[in-house]
Amino acid sequence: xxxxxxxELHKDAQKVFNELKQNADSLKPKDRIKIPAQExxxxxxxxxxxxLEEVALGYTPIQAMVEAMRCIQCKNKPCITGCPxxxxxxxxxxxxxxxxFQAAINVIKENSLLPAICGRVCPQETQCxxxxxxxxxxxDVDKAVAIGRLERFVADWEREQGKIxxxxxxxxxxxxxxxxxxxxxxxxxxADVRREGHAVTIFEAFHKMGGVMVYGIPEFRLPNxxxxxxxxxxxxxxxxxxxxxxxxxxxxxxxLMKKDGFDAVFVGTGAxxxxxxxxxxxxxxxxxxxxxxxxxxxxxxxFDREQSDTPIYKSKRVAVLGGGNVAMDSAxxxxxxxxxxVFVVYRRTEKEMPxxxxxxxxxxxxxxxxxxxxxxxxxxxxxxxxxxAMECLKYELGEPDASGRRRPVVxxxxxxxxxxxxxxxxxxxxxxPLIAQTTPEIETNKxxxxxxxxxxxxxxxxxxxxxDIVLGAATVILAMGEGRxxxxxxxxxxxG
Amino acid sequence: MSKIVLxxxxxxxxxxxxxxxxxxxxERKAGQFVILQLNNEYGERIPLTIxxxxxxxxxxxxxxxxxxxxxxxxxxxxxxxEITTVVGPLGNPTHIENxxxxxxxxxxxxxxxxxxxxxxxxxxxxxxxxxxxxxTKDLIILEDEMKEIADELIVxxxxxxxxxxxxxxxxxKEICERDPQPNRVIAIxxxxxxxxxxxxxxxxxxxxxxxxxxxxxxxxxxxxxCRVNVGDEVKFVCVDGxxxxxxxxxxxxxxxxxxxxxxxxxxxxxxxxxxxAKAKQSS
Numbered sequence: 031x032x033x034x035x036x037x038e039l040h041k042d043a044q045k046v047f048n049e050l051k052q053n054a055d056s057l058k059p060k061d062r063i064k065i066p067a068q069e070x071x072x073x074x075x076x077x078x079x080x081x082l083e084e085v086a087l088g089y090t091p092i093q094a095m096v097e098a099m100r101c102i103q104c105k106n107k108p109c110i111t112g113c114p115x116x117x118x119x120x121x122x123x124x125x126x127x128x129x130x131f132q133a134a135i136n137v138i139k140e141n142s143l144l145p146a147i148c149g150r151v152c153p154q155e156t157q158c159x160x161x162x163x164x165x166x167x168x169x170d171v172d173k174a175v176a177i178g179r180l181e182r183f184v185a186d187w188e189r190e191q192g193k194i195x196x197x198x199x200x201x202x203x204x205x206x207x208x209x210x211x212x213x214x215x216x217x218x219x220x221a222d223v224r225r226e227g228h229a230v231t232i233f234e235a236f237h238k239m240g241g242v243m244v245y246g247i248p249e250f251r252l253p254n255x256x257x258x259x260x261x262x263x264x265x266x267x268x269x270x271x272x273x274x275x276x277x278x279x280x281x282x283x284x285x286l287m288k289k290d291g292f293d294a295v296f297v298g299t300g301a302x303x304x305x306x307x308x309x310x311x312x313x314x315x316x317x318x319x320x321x322x323x324x325x326x327x328x329x330x331x332x333f334d335r336e337q338s339d340t341p342i343y344k345s346k347r348v349a350v351l352g353g354g355n356v357a358m359d360s361a362x363x364x365x366x367x368x369x370x371x372v373f374v375v376y377r378r379t380e381k382e383m384p385x386x387x388x389x390x391x392x393x394x395x396x397x398x399x400x401x402x403x404x405x406x407x408x409x410x411x412x413x414x415x416x417x418x419a420m421e422c423l424k425y426e427l428g429e430p431d432a433s434g435r436r437r438p439v440v441x442x443x444x445x446x447x448x449x450x451x452x453x454x455x456x457x458x459x460x461x462x463p464l465i466a467q468t469t470p471e472i473e474t475n476k477x478x479x480x481x482x483x484x485x486x487x488x489x490x491x492x493x494x495x496x497x498d499i500v501l502g503a504a505t506v507i508l509a510m511g512e513g514r515x516x517x518x519x520x521x522x523x524x525x526g
Numbered sequence: 527m528s529k530i531v532l533x534x535x536x537x538x539x540x541x542x543x544x545x546x547x548x549x550x551x552x553e554r555k556a557g558q559f560v561i562l563q564l565n566n567e568y569g570e571r572i573p574l575t576i577x578x579x580x581x582x583x584x585x586x587x588x589x590x591x592x593x594x595x596x597x598x599x600x601x602x603x604x605x606x607x608e609i610t611t612v613v614g615p616l617g618n619p620t621h622i623e624n625x626x627x628x629x630x631x632x633x634x635x636x637x638x639x640x641x642x643x644x645x646x647x648x649x650x651x652x653x654x655x656x657x658x659x660x661x662t663k664d665l666i667i668l669e670d671e672m673k674e675i676a677d678e679l680i681v682x683x684x685x686x687x688x689x690x691x692x693x694x695x696x697x698x699k700e701i702c703e704r705d706p707q708p709n710r711v712i713a714i715x716x717x718x719x720x721x722x723x724x725x726x727x728x729x730x731x732x733x734x735x736x737x738x739x740x741x742x743x744x745x746x747x748x749x750x751x752c753r754v755n756v757g758d759e760v761k762f763v764c765v766d767g768x769x770x771x772x773x774x775x776x777x778x779x780x781x782x783x784x785x786x787x788x789x790x791x792x793x794x795x796x797x798x799x800x801x802x803a804k805a806k807q808s809s
Contacts, residue, residue, distance in 0.1 A: 235746050236744065237563060237611045238566070245748075274612065274613045275613075276613060276614075276745075276746060279553070280549050280553065280614065280615070281549060281553065282553075299746075300748075302746060303747045306753075312760075313755055313760065313779050313783065314779075314782075315782050315786045316786075318750075319749060319750040321748050321750060322743055322749035322750055322751045325743050325749050326743060330571070330743065331568055334568070335794075337568045338568045338570075339565070339568055339569050339570035339595050339596060340568075340569075340571070341787035341794075342790075343786065343787070414782065415779060415783075416782075462746065464747060467765070
């Protein structure tokens with residue numbers, strides 16, 4: 031794949047734009063279909079594999095307008111139904127096409143509170159863009175209108191203009207709401223509940239706000255400054271933040287209500303508890319959960335080996351187990367930390383990988399090697415208990431399983447050795463056990479996820495929950511959707 | 527932010543500090559620990575056991591030995607200084623009940639976390655035998671405090687400079703041979719000491735609890751850095767522990783994991799020394 035620079039892409043877009051603008055108002059769907067899909071400008075792959083800067087650079091205004099003109103404004107608007115928070119996508123895109131970016135961001139904000147974040151991390155190709163009429167007519171989901179990139183563009187435009195106006199807050203009601211966890215679900219609940227005039231305090235176990243958006247998702251995919259902007263907006267609305275506070279330990283959840291006078295609690299503590307394979311050698315030195323590896327590199331800033339007190343393992347050859355976004359993040363981070371070779375070992379094929387298409391493409395450009403239809407059998411250590419190699423097995427695809435994906439079946443006798451010194455396990459998370467352990471009133475299912483009704487209420491009085499702690503490991507946008515529903519229920523409860 | 531309200535040097539490289547942490551002081555129970563971080567940008571997170579707490583004052587006591595970057599920096603801080611991050615109380619409290627006779631074995635700095643546990647066992651009505659040990663006389667801490675609680679106190683040093691010249695496992699073995707046997711042993715100290723305490727009691731089938739201090743990052747169960755093999759299971763020290771059945775803990779794996787970053791830290795330490803030397807030369 032040839033790498034075009036931002037300037038080149040911009041020039042190409044300008045040319046298309048000049049041709050289109052004469053008859054912009056009379057463009058027919060057949061004209062729009064012909065407009066070339068706008069590529070996302072990105073840092074040079076060789077250069078970026080050594081830095082932490084954001085990989086995707088964002089559309090230029092001209093690129094955004096050209097991309098928006100591709101939308102045929104179809105009647106049935108399948109993209110809206112494809113969006114977990116039902117943003118009026120055609121309407122915002124129409125505003126972008128007209129060049130009214132302020133109007134566009136206003137439309138998005140009717141439904142989504144974190145567009146700069148969702149524009150970057152949403153799996154659009156399995157949501158809004160999967161069902162896009164344009165993509166369908168071109169028989170390629172990659173040719174759908176780049177809704178996510180446009181969302182990101184207008185959100186960034188608003189921030190860069192310094193135009194973010196904090197939402198209006200109603201007069202104080204005297205009611206207090208506690209939010210446990212400052213990830214996407216918690217932030218959304220905070221905004222929605224605060225708007226109604228209730229006092230809101232967010233409790234965070236770490237020393238920095240943002241949950242998975244700061245400890246998990248790396249800077250090169252979601253810069254911390256973007257998350258910080260959202261936090262400052264909440265601060266401006268009067269939301270209070272308490273870091274270094276582990277609800278369940280520093281204070282029992284029920285004591286927040288009994289002793290500290292909170293009228294309701296929202297639990298958004300996230301996934302936590304990394305899953306391991308349960309294979310031989312998994313506790314050897316040099317085997318990490320993706321959570322640990324990424325937390326060290328991101329939140330604890332071990333990427334900066336000079337300055338950070340938190341060490342990170344020195345690796346030459348790294349195997350990452352798994353095929354999701356977290357696996358891509360870990361592999362690309364390992365590369366940036368100086369690993370010579372990084373392998374992603376996934377037991378299905380590329381088609382079944384849950385990672386965002388863009389992340390997989392970026393990983394490949396950066397030289398990450400993919401071993402599809404392979405899986406780890408055991409990890410082999412040296413005499414010091416450190417990882418020396420990994421024995422793998424080859425798989426083939428069999429009959430579809432319950433999820434509809436073809437089940438990988440092991441090929442007997444296909445063992446082979448992968449020479450690695452580090453293994454990062456990125457196969458998902460179980461739910462965080464802390465709240466359940468210390469709050470017997472809350473009911474959890476056999477996976478430890480908190481059980482809620484369709485208003486996000488738990489079995490405990492005045493306690494709501496949402497995000498990964500309810501869903502299992504999911505996405506930022508689904509967590510936001512749950513947060514919005516929980517906030518609505520909390521607002522209803524407190525209004526009564 | 528937590529203010530250092532008291533600082534005392536207990537021995538050459540062992541310090542005691544009282545920190546203003548009212549919520550932690552109110553909630554903590556024997557056996558729990560805190561996470562401490564001195565700099566929110568580049569600092570590391572280290573677990574330290576809570577040695578004592580005073581709910582009225584709103585303070586907790588930590589006792590630490592200078593072993594790495596953070597403990598070195600902490601030792602340089604003074605009364606009145608603020609520590610940016612103190613999180614807790616973490617981990618599950620020690621299971622306290624009246625077992626009958628309990629032997630509390632504290633090695634080196636491990637005597638500090640043992641103190642509140644021994645106290646709680648005593649208050650629950652147990653006959654408490656305490657063995658405290660260290661490399662040499664200067665490193666024996668909290669002897670007087672332990673004397674107050676214990677029904678029997680045995681002090682040993684490796685070099686014989688104070689008390690009995692022995693490893694803590696020697697008196698432990700003798701106690702296990704007594705009739706009746708002790709009902710429970712709890713050992714806290716360096717991993718190698720806990721390993722050998724567990725090996726000492728194994729033939730006598732005396733249940734032996736050990737308190738593990740592994741590498742931790744988030745301490746809420748999220749990172750899995752603290753995982754240890756306990757019997758056939760993998761346990762997370764931060765949410766399942768810190769105390770486990772010593773007869774089931776895979777100490778060798780745990781010790782290897784504790785040394786994961788030794789080479790990097792060593793390199794960095796030398797690198798810093800180089801820098802200091804160069805700075806000196808150029809000044």
